[in-house]
Amino acid sequence: MTIERIDPSTLAGERESLESWLDFHRATLALKTEGLDEAQLRTASVSPSDLTLFGLVRHMAEVERGWFRRVLAGEDAGPIYYTEEDRDRDFHPGPDDTFEEAYATWQAEIARARELAAGRKLDEIGVGAHRSGERFNLRWIYVHMIEEYARHNGHADLIRQAVDGATGD
Template sequence: MTTTERTMPPTLAGERAMLEGWLDFHRETLAVKCAGLDDEQLRERAVPPSELSLLGLVRHMADVERTWFRRVLAAEDAPPLYYSKEDPDGEFHLTGEDTWEAAQGAWQAEIARARELAASRSLDDRAAGTNTSGEPFNLRWIYVHMIEEYARHNGHADLLRERIDGSTGF
C-alpha cells in the first residue's frame, strides 16, 4: 500500500470484512497524512518537548503491527524494530539516517505479514501469545485494538500535518 487514496470501509458487510475494512482505512489514512512530504518534514516534531513526528508515528505503527500480529497472535520471535528496554520510545528518537523509505518499507512489510497471519484464522481464534501481564486475546480483540490505535495516532497525524504545511481534512 503506497497509495495516497483511501478505500472507504463497507457500510454493509459481515463482521470480519467490516473490521478489516476499518483497519485498512486507518492504515491508509496514516499514509495519506505522510504523502508528499520530504524526510525533513516527516521528522518535524509537534511541539517541544514532544518528540512526536509523522516519521516516528510510522515507525511506531510498524512496531505495533509487529507486536500484535507477529508476537501476540502468532507467537513469532520478532523483536522490536525501533524500541528497546533501554529506549522504550526509540521509534520517536530519530537521527539524520532515519528515512521515510526505510520506515515505510518496514511498516508495509509488517502490514503484509499481519494480513498473512490473520488470513487463516477466525475472529474467535485465540492468539498464541499473551500480553506482558499474561492475558489472552482473540483476533477480534486485536483488530479492534489496532483500529483504536491507528485512530488515536491519526488524530496526532492530523495535527502534525497541519503544523507542517497547513493541510487539513483529507
C-alpha cells in the first residue's frame, strides 16, 4: 500500500483548505504506521504511557465516527471499540484485535465522513449533538478534526521514533 500525502494549496479557499489539511493529517498518521509489523504497532514510546500507533488508529476511527456520523449527520452510530465500562478501550487493542481490521475500519470511517460532509455548507449545523449536548457546524468540526489529528500526529512522531528511529513530518 502506498500512502499519498498531498501538501495543501497555499492559495485555496476556506473549504478546500480545511478539507486538504484534514486529509494531510489523516495521511500523516497513515504514514507513521507504514512498514511496521503488528508488534511494532503495539509498542508504546515511553513509560508510563501506553499509547501506541495501533491505539491511535483505533481512536481516530472513533473520532471520525463520532463527529461526522453522530454529530454532523445525527446517525445512531454506536462506538466501535470503546464501551461505557472502558471509555479508553480504543487505545488498548486486545491480543485478538488486528491492525489490519483497525486500519480498514479507520479508512471506512474516513470515507463515510467525506460522504456526509460533501454538499453541506460550512455553516450548516449538524443534525446530532455531541455527548455534551452542544451542536456544532461543519466548519467547527473540520477545525477540531485538524487539531485532533495534529495533536495525535505529534504523539505518533514520538512513538514511531521509539519503535524504529524513523523521524519526519
